[in-house]
Amino acid sequence: MAFFSTSKSAAAGIPSSTSSPLYSFSQSFKSSDGTFTWLYTTGAVLLALLALEQTVYRMKKRHLPGAKWTIPLIGKFADSMSPTMENYMKQWNSGVLSAVSVFNIFIVMASSNEYARKIVNSPTYAEPCLVYSAKQILLPDNWVFLTGKTHVDYRRGLNNLFTRKAIGQVWMYITIQDAITRKHFAQWAKEYSSSPRPIMMNARYLNMDTSLRVFCGNHIPEEATREISDKYWFITQALELVNFPFALPGTKVYKAIQARKVALRWLTLAAHNSKIEMARGGEPTCLLDEWVQLLNDPSYKGRREFSDHEMAMVVFSFLFASQDAMSSGLIYGFQHLVDHPEILAKVREEQQRVLQGNYDTPLTLELMDQMPYLQAVVKESLRVKPPVVMVPYKSTKAFPISDDYTVPAGSMLIPSFYPSLHDPDVYPEPDEFQPERWLDPNGLANSNPKNYLVWGSGPHRCIGLEYATMNIALVLGIAAMMFDWEHEITPTTNKVEIIATLFPKDGCRMKFTPRTNQ
Numbered sequence: 001m002a003f004f005s006t007s008k009s010a011a012a013g014i015p016s017s018t019s020s021p022l023y024s025f026s027q028s029f030k031s032s033d034g035t036f037t038w039l040y041t042t043g044a045v046l047l048a049l050l051a052l053e054q055t056v057y058r059m060k061k062r063h064l065p066g067a068k069w070t071i072p073l074i075g076k077f078a079d080s081m082s083p084t085m086e087n088y089m090k091q092w093n094s095g096v097l098s099a100v101s102v103f104n105i106f107i108v109m110a111s112s113n114e115y116a117r118k119i120v121n122s123p124t125y126a127e128p129c130l131v132y133s134a135k136q137i138l139l140p141d142n143w144v145f146l147t148g149k150t151h152v153d154y155r156r157g158l159n160n161l162f163t164r165k166a167i168g169q170v171w172m173y174i175t176i177q178d179a180i181t182r183k184h185f186a187q188w189a190k191e192y193s194s195s196p197r198p199i200m201m202n203a204r205y206l207n208m209d210t211s212l213r214v215f216c217g218n219h220i221p222e223e224a225t226r227e228i229s230d231k232y233w234f235i236t237q238a239l240e241l242v243n244f245p246f247a248l249p250g251t252k253v254y255k256a257i258q259a260r261k262v263a264l265r266w267l268t269l270a271a272h273n274s275k276i277e278m279a280r281g282g283e284p285t286c287l288l289d290e291w292v293q294l295l296n297d298p299s300y301k302g303r304r305e306f307s308d309h310e311m312a313m314v315v316f317s318f319l320f321a322s323q324d325a326m327s328s329g330l331i332y333g334f335q336h337l338v339d340h341p342e343i344l345a346k347v348r349e350e351q352q353r354v355l356q357g358n359y360d361t362p363l364t365l366e367l368m369d370q371m372p373y374l375q376a377v378v379k380e381s382l383r384v385k386p387p388v389v390m391v392p393y394k395s396t397k398a399f400p401i402s403d404d405y406t407v408p409a410g411s412m413l414i415p416s417f418y419p420s421l422h423d424p425d426v427y428p429e430p431d432e433f434q435p436e437r438w439l440d441p442n443g444l445a446n447s448n449p450k451n452y453l454v455w456g457s458g459p460h461r462c463i464g465l466e467y468a469t470m471n472i473a474l475v476l477g478i479a480a481m482m483f484d485w486e487h488e489i490t491p492t493t494n495k496v497e498i499i500a501t502l503f504p505k506d507g508c509r510m511k512f513t514p515r516t517n518q
């Protein structure tokens with residue numbers, strides 16, 4: 001109500017001042033019958049809309065910290081195009097809840113542990129909205145957009161694919177992870193032994209190859225993993241918080257949609273082949289086979305038909321959720337370890353103790369369980385540089401988030417995980433890489449699990465967290481024993497590039513020399 005009257009008076013007030021430049025200008029466009037021309041009217045309407053925009057923004061923002069005025073139409077679009085940790089920090093430090101507007105989307109950022117967790121754990125008020133482009137890339141009927149009970153029920157079926165049993169069975173994920181990692185490292189031994197080179201793209205390919213083999217086994221050909229991996233970079237680039245809204249040819253979102261089409265074609269074929277193989281009575285060798293078998297099991301309560309396309313969309317959602325986060329986690333795992341030789345030495349000591357010289361023997365879950373130091377390294381590396389610093393949600397109705405502030409319905413809500421993971425009261429010297437903080441079961445870090453938001457929290461908490469932890473640990477463990485590592489420090493080594501997730505700006509330039517004295 002109030003903003004209608006404000007905008008009306010803004011529009012009506014203009015002609016009353018004859019000294020206004022706009023008024024003088026418009027006089028020259030006056031038509032013969034004395035009515036104002038379209039130019040004046042357009043100008044007045046535009047001014048009214050601009051005033052309305054500011055009024056609405058201020059009404060929604062109320063007392064929250066944030067710019068007093070929003071830049072007309074685009075708001076903080078420029079910042080969201082090239083996000084920096086420094087800008088995020090400024091926003092987080094401005095208050096536990098703060099406001100921003102981008103393209104007239106009203107955004108509330110939550111930086112405290114309490115509010116971040118409250119958002120992800122309040123499904124009646126807020127649901128994940130991912131980034132705007134996600135629906136165009138993942139397709140609107142992808143399960144990740146389900147909410148409430150439908151989401152819980154769908155997810156229950158998928159949880160079976162990420163149990164410890166599935167990860168650890170002799171022929172399952174961990175064996176595949178091990179084999180693919182060693183295959184890639186044989187190549188790394190050639191590429192990285194003479195001089196340091198960025199590991200970023202090769203680590204991404206290793207990740208994609210591993211994921212696709214774990215998910216699809218041999219149901220897609222070798223060239224498919226390369227093609228999907230190469231094209232996937234377009235999807236990564238389209239994951240900015242705010243993107244150009246129309247997927248016109250040449251835009252990032254358009255290219256990402258083309259990449260998704262390629263990936264979905266291969267994944268649909270994989271689902272089809274998996275069904276044929278399981279119907280033939282074959283042994284399951286990948287996640288898709290596990291799933292098909294489960295769906296065929298007469299005692300399984302969640303039995304129903306899944307088309308090849310639907311299965312492909314689910315596998316694609318796993319790639320979407322994992323590829324960038326896993327690559328980020330892996331690359332920073334390498335960077336943290338190589339920059340702390342004393343910690344890398346401890347990882348090697350543990351490997352020697354557990355593996356007793358059998359460094360070529362495939363790793364198993366039981367062996368990994370005997371490597372608590374390596375697990376602590378992964379946990380700490382993900383804490384220092386959490387791949388996912390925030391997750392966009394949206395308020396489905398007015399959300400009384402605190403005693404004195406209600407988030408308007410339809411706002412974007414951004415629970416930020418980074419501040420909780422760098423809270424000095426829980427993690428003293430929060431920017432330091434100290435795996436030891438996880439070794440004391442009664443220490444501050446282990447006593448405050450609610451702060452460890454690397455995987456989010458609530459009904460949408462990461463489904464692949466054990467799989468991801470295991471894979472990063474396995475890759476780092478094998479690399480520690482196969483190679484001596486060197487890191488070329490450059491002026492941008494410690495600068496963070498945000499491309500959906502966090503990466504070292506120089507791509508982490510490393511040299512790997514095969515070790516002889518294992």
Ligand code: HEM
Pocket residue numbers: 120128144155317318319321322325326329386387388391453454455456457458459460461462463464465467468
């Ligand atoms: C280091 C690697 C990873 C990190 C840091 C990570 C982090 C996250 C985070 C923060 C969320 C959002 C949680 C929330 O809204 O509260 C999430 C959701 C999700 N993640 Fe991960 N993730 C990783 C790897 C993976 C992997 C390997 C997979 C699958 C194989 C996966 C599958 C998913 C899925 C499907 C969701 C959405 C779950 C739902 O909506 O119910 N993630 N992840």
